[in-house]
Amino acid sequence: MxxxxxxxxxxxxxxxxxxxxxxxxxxxxxxxxxxxxxxxxxxxxxxxxxxxxxxxxxxxxxxxxxxxxxxxxxxxxxxxxxxPCASVWLGVGKARMELGETAAAEAALSKAVALDPESPVGWGHLATVALKLGRVQEAGAALSTALRFGLRDVGTLQHLARGFSAAGSVADVRVCLEAVVAIPGSAVTTRIALAELLMNEHDVAAARLHLEAAARAAATDEEVAAVHALVPRLIDLQMQLRTC
Missing domain, CATH: 1.25.40 (Serine Threonine Protein Phosphatase 5, Tetratricopeptide repeat)
Structure with a gap:
């Protein structure tokens, strides 16, 4: 033959x-x-x-x-x-991240975005790696690039929000949470977390919008209770602003 x-x-x-x-x-x-x-x-x-x-x-x-x-x-x-295309190197990077091989993951993900510079997932994972390496500013830049190219992976964004929170980068946490709530079907708890963050930043108008949206979407007793728990604080903040 x-x-x-x-x-x-x-x-x-x-x-x-x-x-x-x-x-x-x-x-x-x-x-x-x-x-x-x-x-x-x-x-x-x-x-x-x-x-x-x-x-x-x-x-x-x-x-x-x-x-x-x-x-x-x-x-x-x-x-x-x-x-050795972008999707393969992206997989290598993600697997190495899961194995805790941060430096090797960064190298693989860098190859992935070099081959596909508009990969939102690739940039999102690079942001995660940068956070693990303590490079918060670089992580924020990678996050911005990922969002510009359309990152809509809720898990990645929530993971980044937690990482930025641990690093004390409130502005980047807000960016992550706002990106999550812009995705249809996002969890009510994310809106509640965003509303609370906005209240901490004294952005009362934005906090009210997200808390009202959370109230409309709340489907469980726990979600309703979480919304109600923030209402008195929101009212206090509104009154403080009026007396200033």
């Missing part, structure tokens, strides 16, 4: 595994997706014909969903050999 015929046969044999893996991955059945995708990498290595990039990305992502960043990193590094 000629080489081209062998390659064609290999691709035909692998397609059912690839399709099954994709279906399982889309359904969020991570363990089963891994079982479907893993033979593809093994068979492709033996046949010297790499699988599609999505196979690497989905397999690595499934490992991350299961809390196995080292396995994910191994897959991403295999993908780097085949196609």
């Amino acid at each position: 000629c080489v081209s015929a062998q390659a064609s046969t290999h691709e035909s044999d692998m397609r059912p595994h690839a399709l099954r893996g994709e279906v399982l991955y889309t359904a969020g059945r991570w363990r089963e997706a891994i079982e479907a995708y893993s033979p593809l990498l093994q068979a492709s290595a033996a046949a010297a014909t790499p699988p599609p990039l999505t196979t690497f990305l989905h397999l690595a992502s499934a490992y991350q969903q299961l809390g196995k960043p080292q396995y994910a990193l191994d897959v991403y590094l295999q993908a780097c050999v085949q196609q």
